[in-house]
Amino acid sequence: MKAITFASTNQSKFYEVESILAAKGIRAEFARLNLVEIQTDSLEQIAIEKARSAYALLQRPIIVEDDGLFVSALFGFPGQYSSYVFKTIGNDGILKLLEGKEDRSASFRSLVAYSDDGSNIHLFEGRVAGTISIKIAQGGWGYDPIFVPEGVSLTFAELKSMKNGYSHRKNALEKFAEWLAKDKI
Template identity: 45%
Template sequence: MKKEEVKVVTGNKRKFEEMNQIALQYGIKLSMINLPKFEIQADRLEDVVRHAASVFYSILNEPIILEDSGLFIEALNGFPGPYTKFVKKTLDINGILKLMKGEKNRNAYFKTALAYVNENEIRIFTGEVYGKIAEEARGNKGFGFDPIFIPEGSEKTFAEMEIEEKNKYSHRSKAFKKFLDYYIHL
């Protein structure tokens, strides 16, 4: 069965580029729909994307995917978690580094919840990557909190990696690959 183009709702070109690089390996074509996300405040990323997916499907009336990611820092009891986007806008990287100043426990993880919605269902796919918070921001290739997150198995921050390398570790690539494995078998 020939698959149609998959539409990704995001305003973030770098997120789209990361997913597109993986999709090409699966022979899937992506297109970006640049719309502001209807984002509820919730304690779980899955709830945020489920709500946004249902809203967008009601507007666009076509199958779409969208995702939301959060940075969960152990020493901060999982903060900022599902509020990562808001914290990035308000405290930004330097604010998180200030909160972590002198903290020995730098363990953290990124989590992605990706929603696929069509006329029959909303399906959620998740991915996580564990690592630590760097002592200082490094790199300029990423976005969000990439300059301070070092995934397990690397000495580099996400912002020091090219897309191909980041996709070997990333929470988003793990969730997106789960979606693609599902999608190609529809």
């Protein structure tokens, strides 16, 4: 089984990555790295810089993942600032910002960035449309307790192990796995 190193500080994210890639015959190894996240309006640029930084530290093929929650009624906010916004106002803050809004549509975008030399970065994007729930569900992590993917009535948190069937991260990782199988093995 081919192995790839996933660099992040987020153990929960690693478990998802590990499960999704294992189904594609790829073993994920975890490198707990506190990577600098540049502040920019471009999710792509954030992922690219994280990949360069991770490769510089590890000197081996790596993947990183960056994602964002884009809420329509908030003009795409928190978007690429999702991690910071979650740390500062959390799910409660997002629900407060949506009070009185009829449009609760949102989407999650995931970008997986791969590098095997630190300079050539390959990006793989996954998206999932959905809505923001009225209340915070139990369980999950990050925005999982408030995001309801299209086609179901449960939040990512309530979907538990079924989350990967709807996940933006899964969409991006499957594209990466297909590319890796064609171009790298």
